[in-house]
Structure formats: C-alpha cells, structure tokens
Amino acid sequence: MTHVHLISTGGTIVSRNTGDGARATTSVDTLLADIDVEIETTADELVNVNSFRLTLRQLAELARAVDRACQDASVAGVVITHGTDTMEESAFLLDLVHRHPQPVILTGAQKGADRADTDGPQNLTDALVAAAHPRLRETGVSICFAGTVQSARGVRKAHTLDPSPFDGGTALATVVGDRVIRHGQVRRRSPLPLPHEGFGQIRVDVVDASVGSRPDQIPDAIRRGAHGVVILGTGAGNAPDGFVDAVQRATDQGVPVVLATRATHGPVVPIYGDGGGVDLVRAGAKPAGMLSPAQARVLLMLLISQGLTGPELHSAFTSSTF
Template sequence: MSYVHVIGTGGTIASRAAAGGSVVADSTEQVLANLGVSTDVTTEDVLQINSFHLTFGDLLTIYHAVHAACARPEVAGVVLTHGTDTMEETAFFLSLLHDSEKPVILTGAQRAADLPNTDGPENLRQAVEAAASAAMRDAGVVIGFESEFHAARHTRKRHTLATSSFSGGTLVAHCYDNVLFRLATAATYPLLEAPAATFSELNIPVIDAAPGTNADLFYAALDSGADGLVLQGVGAGNAPPVFTEAVHAAVAADVQVVLSTRVPAGPVAAIYGNGGGVTLLEAGALGAGQLNTYQARVLLAVLLAQVQPATTLRDAFEAQTR
C-alpha cells in the first residue's frame, strides 16, 4: 500500500500565538489532525523552527529526509511543511538534487494555526492529495499554495501577507473543486550531486548595489573570509563603477562572485559598460541568468561545497542558468 510522507520543519502552518508573537508550537501530526485526506499519510518532524532561522546545515538535514523518503518504494510522494519566508530557497535547493519521479511538494501557511481563517489546513490537504496523485509523477519539486503548484525554479514569495503569495515559476498544476489538473512539466536542468558537509559552514553574503552605495561592504566581506559573494545589481545587472574593481579583487582572491538583479523578472544581461553588466561580467562575475538573488546564492553554495576548480564551477553554474 502506498502513502504520502509528510515531513515537518515548522513555519506559520505550525505556529500559535504566544507572548512576543507567534511561534512554532505544533508537531506535524498535530498539523495533520482532522485534515480529512483520502490517502494514507505518515509523518516525520525534522525541524520545528520558523524558516527565517534556517541555515545551510538545516537545508542538508531537510534534503537527507526527503531523499530517504523518496527511496522507499511504498512512498508515493513527499510533502514538506515549511515557513514561507525562505521556502523558495529550500524548494530550489531540493530541485537541484532531486533524482526521483516522485513529487516533492512544499506547502505552508500565511496565517497561524490558531487563527480562525488559517489557510494552512487547505493548503496541506491539497498538497497531500497532489503528492498521492499519479498525475504529479515527474513533476519534480513544487510549491503548492492556494490551489496552485509552481515549479521550484523561479518561484518566489511575492507578497508579505496575502495567502496567494507565490508566483513566478512554471505553473505545473492547479486544483479546483477538489480536482487536480496537471498543466505542464517544467524545463529540466543537470542534476547536481548532494553537497559535502562543508556546505553547512559556507559564508556567502549578499551585497546590494543601489544608488549611493559604495564597495566598502563588498571589501569587508572579502576581508572577513567570505567563501563567495552575490552582488545584487539594478536593472539587467548593473552597479556603480566602484564595484568593477571589487569584482576584480574577489576573482584575484579566488572568491566567486555572482551578479544578480533586484528586478523580479527577466535575466541578467550584458548591455551596459562603465560598471554595467558588460563590465562586471568581463571582470569575472557569474551571471545569475533568470535566477533571483537568493536562489542564485543557493546554487553557488552547492557548487562551492563540491570543491570544483573555478573553470568547472563556472561551467556548472552556467548550465543551471541558461
């Protein structure tokens, strides 16, 4: 008999009011209580935290739990309950490594479990039913929220409070009137090997290049031993000219720099010189393509933890951002 395995990490879906603000309080079994799903379910708690507490080490813990569940023949699919704040990073991380035809669906809530209008139970019910459905085979890693299932890559949280809070990735399926409709299969990219334990210790700051900023924080990150850097530019990946020499300095020190953009949609592109994308990419920065800043940061971390030569890392990074 097949079943869906639900892995809990905490988040708003498991949170209740407390002095000083909502905190994670419920186990995954409690979250699932009285859900009324039509498939058999097993549960596992690997973390009980809000997702703004997550570390790279926690991402590894989550991956190992998901990978082990998918390896069990009787598991039809996996649901991961997770806080919405950093769900896009965890989903993308898992998608880089996911090598099973079984779906992995991340879901959660924008409203705590003890609120009368909490959205968690319905999101979770739909995620469990979708994970059990043959229609979701080979769907990969998706984020399921408000009746929509988006592929992990490019999906991001688009609103701080609204319950329909995720968009951007391929819309793989939707669920209306308790019927699941498979719509698409997301583009595939080369699978990466699970990172070594050194992944947990990586320090990869994000430096913002906005009007009026200088490169002081960039150099400070280099001086403090950053393993890599993400430079979040404006437009198609542009920054004040002072960052060009900063990128040169990082590359000379064998520190990889990724150039991303703060714009919600569209790729990093080499269009402008004098500090623009042309200059920064010629200085040695890696272009994030259409990955957002924080998914690009996760990709860089995975590749750095595989201890590859710079040329091999560059090729692997570019293969993920085409």
C-alpha cells in the same frame, strides 16, 4: 491506497500566538488531525521552527531526509511543511539535488494555526493531493499555495501577507478538490550531489548595489570570510562605479561573484557598458539568469561546498541556472 510522506519543519502553518509574537509550536500530528484525504500519510518532524531560523545544516538534513523517503518505492510523493520566509531557498536546494521521479511539494500558511481563517489545512490538503497524483511525477520540486503548484526554480516570495505569496517559476498545475489539472512543464536538469556536512560551513554574502552603494563591500566580505559574493544589482544586472574593479579583484583571488537583480521579474542580461552588466560579466561575474538573489546564493554555496572552482564552477553554475 496512495502513500505520501510528510516532513514537517515548522513555519506559520504550525504557529500560534504566544503573547510575545507567533511561534512554531504545534506538532505534525496535530496538523494532520485536521486533514481529511484518502491518502496514506506517514510523517516525520525534522525541526519545528519558523523558517527565518533554519540553518544551512538543517537544510542539508532536509535534503537527505527527502532522498531517503524517495528511496521507498511505496512513496508516491513527499510533502514538506515549511515557513514561507525562506521557502524559495529550501525548495531550490532540494530541486538542485533531487534525483527521483516522485514529486516533492513544499507548502505552508500565511495565517497561523490558531486563526479561525487559517489557510494551512487547505494548503496541506492540496499539497497531499498533488504529491499523490501521477500527473506530477518527474516534475522535481515545487511549491503549492492557494491551489496553485509552481516549480521551485525561479520562484520567490513576492508578498508578505497575501494567501498566494509566491511569484515566478513555472505554473505546473491547479488543485481543485481531489483533481489535479496539469498545465505546465519543466525541464529537469541533471541533479547535483546531495549537500554534505561542509555545506553548513560555506559563507556567501549578498552585497547591495543600490545608488550610492560602495564597492568596498566586496573586499570587506572576503576579509570577513566570505567564500563567494552575490551582487544585488539593479535592472538587468548593473552596479555603481567601482564595482567592476572589485569584481575583477575578487575573481583574481579565486572568489566567485554572481550578478543578480533586485527586480522581481526578468533575467539578468548584460546590456550596459560604462560599468554596467557587460563590464561586470567581463570582469568575471556570473549572471544569475532567472534566479532570485536568494536562490543564486544557494546554488553558489552548494557548488563551493562541493569543491568546484574556476571554469568548473562557472560551467556548473551556468548549466544549473539556464
């Protein structure tokens, strides 16, 4: 029988209404009791929290737990139950460091465990089926919701309540019952080293570049201890007056700056001068490509924690982005 290892971190899939809002309270054993698949499943509970409460240290522990599980040759794949709020960050971090052929699939729920119409058991069933299937080997890390398996890179939560809340990434497969219909490919990049203890100490701030936003957010973030900055730009990657000078001063200080976009679809591409993306990149900002601001931040934190600076960091960021 195929063996899949489950790592539980909490989220809506194990949440119940306590009378003071929903909280992650259900154990992984209770979760598995509702699942009926012919797959040998072992399980660990890493933490049991809603994902907006996860820490960087816990994400590093999750990455190491996945790596340990994949070192067992009997494990065909790994499934992680996780809250949807920050799933895109965790999935991307895991994908950046994943060095094994086994698929790693994150899933969860949009409706709590105490709801009669909860989507958790079906999502978990689909994820277990997908993780066990040989067609998904060498696909890295992905997210499975409502029967669709999407690659971690470039995915983002696009709807607060919809049963299929994620957009972006590459659609890899559809799960129908015990069948996995493969219809997408991903290019696996060379894995980065696993996050170490220093990852939890890195601070990267996201600064807003909407109309009227002030460029002094960048030096303020650095003064408060930020090791790097992500600009939440507009359009294909633009910002108001003054941001170019702020980026130049930050990069002159050795503080890396990444230019992302608030737009849901499309890459960051320097198109406009007059203080726009062309000038921001010329001043030293690194385009985030197809990554969401949250995923660009995760990548920057991982690279900084590994001691990369200057051209080395720029090269590693670029090769991991595009």
